[in-house]
Amino acid sequence: MISPTPKPPYHVVIFTSVRTGGDEAAYGEMAGRMMALAAQQPGYLGVEHAGDGAGSLTLSYWESERAIADWKRHTDHLVAQGLGRSDWYARFKVRVAKVERDYGFEREG
C-alpha cells in the first residue's frame, strides 16, 4: 500500500475518479494492465491505490515531469485514456504535484 519512494523532491500524479458502473471485468483487466505497464516506464517510483463505492484514488509517483509526460503519451496508455472518456468514467480529475517533504511511521515489534 505505501510505496517506498526516495527522498523528495519527486512528482506525483493524483487521479481521482468516479466510474460509470458496468464493464467491471474489462475495466479491471485494463486497469491492472496499465498499472503493470506504468511500472516498466523510466522514472516510475511507485503507485498507491484505494477505492470504494464512492470512487477511487490512484497516486503514481515519478522522478520527473518528463517521465510523467512520456507515460501520458505511451501508445497503449492513450488507448486506455480514450476508453476512460468514452466508457468508464463519469468524471475524473488529474492533479500533478511536486512532493517537497515527507515523513512516516512504522509500529515497532
Add this chain to the structure above:
Amino acid sequence: MISPTPKPPYHVVIFTSVRTGGDEAAYGEMAGRMMALAAQQPGYLGVEHAGDGAGSLTLSYWESERAIADWKRHTDHLVAQGLGRSDWYARFKVRVAKVERDYGFEREG
C-alpha cells in the same frame, strides 16, 4: 469524491495509512470529527478519501504551507495524531506536495 479545488497552485497533504485493526467505532468517530474540524480551518480547500481492506488514502488540499502547519498544530488534531501512533496505525506516510497543474473530465448528459 472530487473536491472542487481552485486553479493551481495550491498544496496537498497525502496521508497513506494501514490500520492496526480493531477500535473501528472509536477510530471512525475520531476520523469523522477530524474531517469536520479540518474543514473549518483557514485555508482549507477540500478533502478526498478512499479506503479498502489494504489501506486508506486521505488527501487534504490547502491554500498555503502556513495553513498546513497551523492544522498540524491544532490541539484536537495533536490528540488524534497521538492516538494514531499509539493505537490506530500499523504504519503511515505523509507527503506534502505543491499542485502545479490539473485538468478534469465530466461526462455530458
